Every structure is written in C-alpha cells, then in structure tokens.
Amino acid sequence: MPTKPQSNPTNWLPLLLLAALLLLALLxxxxxxxxxxxxxxxxxxxxxQLALWVADQTTQPERRVESWLVWLTKPTAPGGVLSETAALGRARFILGLLPLAVAGLAGYATWVVWKRPKRGRETAVYLLLAYTLLLFNIPAHSQPAYTLVLVGIIGSLLAAFLAPGHVSPRLGFFVIIATILVGWELYKIVGNATGNVLPLTDFPWKLPHWQTVAEALLQPARRNGPQLLVRILAAASWVTWIEAFMGFVVGSLLGFGLGVLFAHTPLLERGLLPYAVASQTVPIIAIAP
Incomplete structure (x- = not known):
C-alpha cells in the first residue's frame, strides 16, 4: 500500500528557516x-522611477509616445493622463506586491520540503532568485527593507544548502550569480562601514548598488525622452547579434566551400592551403559598441 510521505527529522532546520523567510517577506x-x-x-x-517616467509620457502628444507601457497606462488613467500621485501609488502597490509574492513562494517551499522533500532544494533556489529580484527594486536607503532583503538572500542560500534534493546545473548557475550579487552588496556595506578603505568603495559609481543599475537602465535615454535606455541597448545588441550570426553563417559557408574545392582540386589545395592556415594565426581584435 502507498505510504503517506513524511518529513525527515533532518528537514526541520530548513523548514524553520523557510518559515522565517516567509515572515521576513511579509515584513x-x-x-x-x-x-x-x-x-x-x-x-x-x-x-x-519607472512610474514617474510613464506619468510624464502620458502628458505628451500621442505622436511622441513610443512605449507600449505608456499606451497600456493611458486607458487606465483619468482623461488618459496619469498624475504623479497616482503613478507613485501604483509603484507602491508593486513594491508591496513583489515581497508578497516572495512570501507566497516561501510558503510553497515550506510545503514542498515537508511533503515532497526531493524537490526541496530546487524550490529553495527559486525562492533565492525571488529574493534576489527584490534587490533590483528596493533602494539601499530604504531601511529596514534593504537590510531585510539581504538577510533574505543569505537565508535563502542557507535554505537551499540545507534542503533535501538536488538542483540542475542550470539552476546552480543562478545560485552562483545570486551569491555574487549579494557578495557585491555586502562588500560595499563593509567598505562604507570601514571608511572606504576597501578597494573600489571610495566612490559610489565604482561599485554601484544593483538597484541603482536597474534604475539607470529604466531611465529615458535622454531627459524626458520617449525611449528607455534598456530599449536602445536591446536594439543595439540585437543588431550586433544579427551581424555576428550573419558573419558566422558566411564564414561557415565559405569554409565549407573551400574545403570541398580543396578536396577535389589538389593543385588549389597545395597553392591556397598555406594562406588559409596563415590567416588563422592573425590575431583578431573586435571592438563592440
């Protein structure tokens, strides 16, 4: 007869830790x-900051609006214009909703460790990523929320280490990224607390907070401009990737064609192969935008 899954006594520590992380997210x-x-x-x-930009864009003529986010906001605002007060109210709702979602995930992770311990570590990693997402939204001077987020990330790392089960290499990669992100923030905190004696902590722009980076990417490319910086960077990156892909395709076809030609024409092989080999020894320097 099938037996009801039971919690291993060794799972009590991650269970208590996950419950604490749930309360932390609620705080x-x-x-x-x-x-x-x-x-x-x-x-x-x-x-x-994003909400204030959207509010400003709703006051612009429709011909100047280029963001789908602004077009989605206009029908929900009185008269199609979103005030700064309403925009900040929506931002506050999002800032409160994000940790509530993290709390829900922490509750689910607690249930998984209790009922399905084989998936406990995987779920704890998802909780770690959710707490890391908060790091990109809450500014460093938002106390005690910012400190609680750092505690949540460290606690999630510990829970992922203690929880039963295993994770895929792909999720393990994100664990390393989250560890680097929180290590970055802790290094900056220690540097500021010790009078900026640590390298790269003497000026904020040398080691910015991750929320500052995210905020900068969601700023308009020019003051009160219709396009966000992240959109312009994404478009430029897309062009770079397309050009790189086309170069790869052309180079592959050319190499395949030369290989077939050399295989059927020994004279050309003896004459051109040394030049083909020599071309591979020339260092290539690429400067990306």
Missing part, C-alpha cells in the same frame, strides 16, 4: 505598503 511587504508618496524609498525605487 518587507508591510514596510513597502506603508511608504508615503514623498518618501525617497518610494520615489527612488525602480518601480517609482
């Missing part, structure tokens, strides 16, 4: 829902 959500419209923690957050 973060409560702190974000309680932010005032003029609070720098809301205004300087990634959703706050």
């Amino acid at each position: 973060i959500a409560g702190s974000q829902f309680g932010l005032a419209n003029d609070d720098p923690a809301l205004v300087d957050s990634t959703p706050g």
